[in-house]
Amino acid sequence: MKNPLYLLLLVFNGGVLGAQEITYNKDISPIVQTKCAPCHHPGGGAPFSLLTYNDLTKRASFIKEVVQSRYMPPWRADNNYAHFANDRSLLQKEINQIVQWIDNKTPEGKKVKQVNPTPEFISATRYGRKPDMVLKMADSFLVKGDNTERFAIFKLPFELKDPENIEAVEFYSNNKKLIHHANYGVHAVEDASIDIYKTDAMVDLSESDRSKVDQYKPYKKTITYYGGWIPGTTYEYYPKEFGWVMPKRGVILLTIHFGPTAVNEESISGINLFFKNIPVTRPVKVISFGSGGIGENQISPIFFIKGNEKKTFTLDVTNPAADLSIMYVWPHMHYIGKEFKAFIITPAGDTTRLVHIPEWDFRWQEIYRFPRLVKVPKGSVMHIEGTYDNTAENPANPNNPPRTIFSAGTMRSTDEMMTLLMIYLPYQEGDERISIE
Ligand code: HEC
Known part of the structure; x- marks a missing residue:
């Protein structure tokens, strides 16, 4: 710090030093516009807006808490297992910036010309434009x-x-x-x-x-x-x-x-x-595996969970027909779901990871889009695995005291499901190289 050269730099590079301060206009607004505002705008489904400087500063300590814990933005997929094109989670760097900005008492900074102008958020939709x-x-x-x-x-x-x-x-x-x-x-x-x-x-x-x-x-x-x-x-x-x-x-x-x-x-x-x-x-279709879908009766062991029990179920289904390309995967369980995983094993013995939800949360389910189409060769085995916690320690358990939970096919919320839906299409040569970012 006492280095005279450093002091000299400070004097001459005042502008650069200023640029290091994290400000709302320069650093925070672009993050919030892309990662929070799609839901936090009037009619976007979140309980309040995060569109302006005041919207954020009013709730600064709360925001610090939810971004640090990764409760917000809601994103429950394990990004180390599989990467998705619609990933909306914050990068660690972005979390650090938000936290530091709040710790520095939320400087607003000079208005800057935005590289990507703020998109207009249309009420009652999260897609970036008015519905046709x-x-x-x-x-x-x-x-x-x-x-x-x-x-x-x-x-x-x-x-x-x-x-x-x-x-x-x-x-x-x-x-x-x-x-x-x-x-x-x-x-x-x-x-x-x-x-x-x-x-x-x-x-x-x-x-x-x-x-x-x-x-x-x-x-x-x-x-x-x-x-x-x-x-x-x-x-x-x-x-x-x-x-x-x-x-x-x-x-x-x-x-x-x-x-x-x-x-x-x-x-x-x-x-x-x-x-x-x-x-x-290239028209897409939806297919479902597990409860309410293909292989429902092959879930192993037989699908029920006694009160105070934790249990894991698996399902293996072979793709009998032709090669397929998957665009989206969509895992589904109900309240006592804890963990969900799916992958495929090709006839050549290679494993392709599909999706892993390490901490299932019924309130935050998502349809996950791959960055590139995923090929499922004919003869591949798709493996689905779901773990359920039917103990009283699970705060999401709808029954107190816990009771035996079935998958009765009625799809009642108090029954359970282990389902993987997929949006797919017939495979064409080169599909796995097509970017669908
Ligand atoms: C996919 C939609 C979505 C995105 C994206 C999103 N939120 Fe939320 N947020 C919600 C909903 C819905 C709620 C209310 C339900 C809840 O609290 O669980 C909420 C609640 C909150 C809460 C209150 C939490 C509580 O416990 O009451 C805060 C603070 C918050 N969001 C901040 C953020 C921030 C900051 C971002 C971006 C970094 C963000 N949210 C991104 C939908 C979203």
Whole structure:
């Protein structure tokens, strides 16, 4: 420190020294805009905005805590196991900068010209632009506060001038905390003699006669796409020539599973669709393994967990058909899930890691996109492994005292699941070299 040369540098390089101070405008704002604001904006799903200097400084100590513990941004995948293109976690360097900035009493600094101007955050979406089409329930649905689970199917009819190439799709709800999961089928109804409007707008499976669902049967002949949402998930995005094509006419049948609630609440949900001009020549599909999917009865041992027990289950499924390319993996368990892992072993004996969630958290599930398509050669074995903690020490255990938990196929939130969904497509030569960042 006493080195005169250093002092000289200090005098001459005042500007450089100034540049070393971490300021909001120069360093922190760019991080927060990309890693926090996509959720922390009005209508983005987080409880408050983080768009301005004041938004941050008001909560400085709280923010320091959640970034240090990596509670925020929510990202539960083990990045040392597999890397994903939609990784939204903070780099260690970014955490250090935020912490140091808060410790230095949050200097605002001079306004700087932004290299990447702040994106505009559109209410009710996390995708970076306005949806090209929003299909949502015309009337809000009353979720009764009677502490029971509820399932309902909502019909969302649509008519377009032309079929559209889908770039991204996002489940929307004004009250996501009510929802345990949602699934939707996009059904093409080209036959104009089939009326897509006059049937009921929804069927409440918990209250009405289940045969009422039959009125939707004529719509179900052609399914174009099947997607879903689980708590924490953002959106599905398909780069380049990948995606699916929205038919000109049809209905979306959106099934929502509402968790129990103690007070009456209103819910309006729907689907945000984003179109692109690039023709979709490589359509994607969804497939599910484990509970509710392929190999459900081969989960080993038999799927139930006694009260006060910790247990690990595995499932091995062979890809019997043709070579596949995977774009996304989507692990799913319920509340007492602890750890999830999946990998494939190729016929040549190589292991390809898919995903590892070391500390499962029901509230933060995500659909993980690979940076490059992952090839699953014909004859590969896919291995799925799930560990569950049904003890009273697990704060997420819905039962107190713990009771035996099954996977009854009803998909009730108090049952368990071990499921891996994948978005995939038939393999083409060179797929593993295609970047889908
Ligand atoms: C994927 C969406 C998402 C992203 C990205 C995100 N948050 Fe959050 N954040 C939420 C939601 C939803 C909640 C409320 C639920 C909760 O607290 O668990 C929340 C809660 C918080 C809380 C309150 C925590 C508490 O215990 O009440 C803080 C502080 C916070 N976020 C800061 C941040 C910061 C800082 C970033 C970026 C570095 C960030 N968040 C990124 C969605 C997000």
